[in-house]
Amino acid sequence: MAELTVVAARNAQPREKAYRIAAGKGLYLQVMPNGAKYWRQKYRFRDKSLMLAHGVFPEVSLAQARDARDDARRLLASGIDPSMQRKASKVAQQADVTNSLEAIAREWHELHKHEWSDTYAERIITAMERDIFPWLGNRAIGSIEPRDLLGRLQEIQRRGAKETAHRLRRWLSPVFRYAIIKGVAARDPAADLKGALQGIVKNNFPTITEPARIGELLRAIEGYAGTYVTRAALKLSPMLFMRPGELRFAEWSEFNLDKAEWSIPSLRMKRRKEQKANGEPHVIPLSSQAVEILQNLKPLSGAGRYLFPGERDAKRVISENTVNAALHRMGFKDEIVAHGFRHMASTALNEAGWDEDAIERQLAHKDKNKIRGTYNKAKYLAERRRMMQAWADYLDQLRDGKVKALFEAA
Template identity: 75%
Template sequence: MAELTALAARNAQPREKPYRLAAGRGLYLQVMPNGAKYWRQKYRYLGKAMMIGHGVFPEVSLAQAREACDEARKVLASGVDPSSHRKMAKRALKVQTENSVKAVVTEWYRLHRDEWSETYAERIIHSMENDIFPWLGDRPIGSIEPRDLLVRLQEIQQRGAKETGHRLRRWLSHVFRYAIVKGVAERDPAADLQGALKPIDQNNFPTITEPERIGELLRAIEGYSGTYITRAALKLSPLVFTRPGELRFAEWSEFDLEKGEWLVPGSRLKLRKAQKKVAKPHVVPLSRQAVQILIGLKPLTGAGRYVFPGERTATRPLSENTLNAALHRMGFKGEIVAHGFRHMASTALNEAGWSEDAIERQLAHKDKNFIRATYNKAQYLEERRAMMQAWADYLDKLRVKDVERPTALRKVA
């Protein structure tokens, strides 16, 4: 009898009862009464008649079915039951998938997510998704060696992200320790990399303090050709000088535009985990200029949760690198980053004679003096309102080249 051809398989019509079309070497096509066509292979193992399936025609072609048949015959020739071998391979793949780097990182992340601020949690998962998963995500976590991590983290540092490399090493160390307790890894290869990465530069965040250059920056922001949302975030950043993460995760429910206040939740502040749970919101007085920016933005994003939603999806905030990338494109790479607006404002306000306590409270800095931090509950709110408005007015004058000296920001006694 001639062996089955692809044309014959395609033209095979259903009958009242199932029937087989032989394809050689124990392989056959079983045609069912409902028209379904299944590849089957019969063989003998330890003297017993056995059968293994190779999929459905035409999803699995004749050539593919024959290739699967030959593989099964090789396994059988080695003394192993092809059916048992396939089940073991599927089980091993399932275990590998469940215990992959991506799966264990995700499980660890979900376990600890509520302990972190939104900014910190978003930074962790964003870094894992962009810098670890595409290269190591599908690997069984127990198979990862120190060399695997070193190569990847060095590649990250070579693009200039030294701190990201160190952060990932630290986070992955936590993940591996979790995997050890879970029983899917035997050791923490990330711990072996201490001292193997380039050290982090200890310089402060780059910033601009020269009034003339600040004016140039503000004019560049005013003319920024990117998205309206990014430009609004850039314009608001120097006016509120909060931490970039606090701004990116800002929600409309936190703002009272009539009162001119923004209440940053304690969970988003830079505090220890235990403190976040009891911390009161940080009050940020809004200048008239800041309120106008928000009023202009509200028709665009006010229906959603975030004031500055991401470009790809409104369910997540603006990405961590958006503002820094925009500053780079405007020609200020190396001069200032989004976090640098804080140092810019702090420097100018201190030089102008504003209260150090008011400035530190506005920056949401923790008082280094423990006793003072315990008993000094003053918010300096009225002074901060005046200071924030004076700062906004000063920036306006720098933007239009109306001021040359920081004395224009001098606090009025």
């Protein structure tokens, strides 16, 4: 009998009942009454007559069907049932999907996101979705080698996102460790890459530390021609040196002007999610100058929620760029940004001899020693109150051109 040709397969017409056209060595084309054509292969294994499907014609060509037939015959020659081999492959493929890097990473993220702030949790998964999953996400996590991960992270570095590459390596390491615990990976390739990525040269936020130039900045702020709300934010930024977001979202309910204190709720501080929920507020002593600024601001925004409401919508705060844009307009572009006031104050206060722990607590930096932290809370509040008043007095001196005046811890 002549072998089946592509033309013959294409021209095979349906009949009232399904029929077969032999294609050689057990392979045949089954033509259905509805015109569908299926590749099938008859074979025997352990004295049983069995059938193996190889797809639909013409999506699977004659040549491809014959290749699949030959692969099955090679398995049979090795004592392997091709049908069972196919089922095992499907199970393995399904396991690869379940144990893919993306699946395990999302599972790990879901387990731990309650430990982080919502912003931080979103930052982690967004970075992976953008820079890792499209390239390595569908790979079985146990199959990923250090070279695979290194290649992807180096691509991220080449586009200039060096810090992102380092963060992703740090975030992926616990993902692989989690996979090891689950038994779906044998090693942590991210840990093997420690020291393999280009180093990061950390640049601090631009700031000004030279007293005469600080004085020029303060005089420019005093003469700022924009809205009083923005000018108040500009004046309080160097005086209180809190994180810009903590100042922008300040609410009138957090202030006690009679006690000269600002108490920022734990939920608004830069802390871990658990610490945000259970932590104590951060108390900031207010200098007499700060109280005066707030008293002058209150008639403008005191009826609302926020100290610094937006111009278009009082239910929202000024944008994160408001203070920086004002600094640019005043001629200090690239010299200082809102966050730079923290470094400005920290440098001057440390050089003047104020207690380092009091400065760190004012900056709301985490104290890793919990016992000392509790002790510091009581001990340093009075110290910080003196420090904040001395700092405000010093800023007034610089603004007035008394650049040689130094305030020192008593």
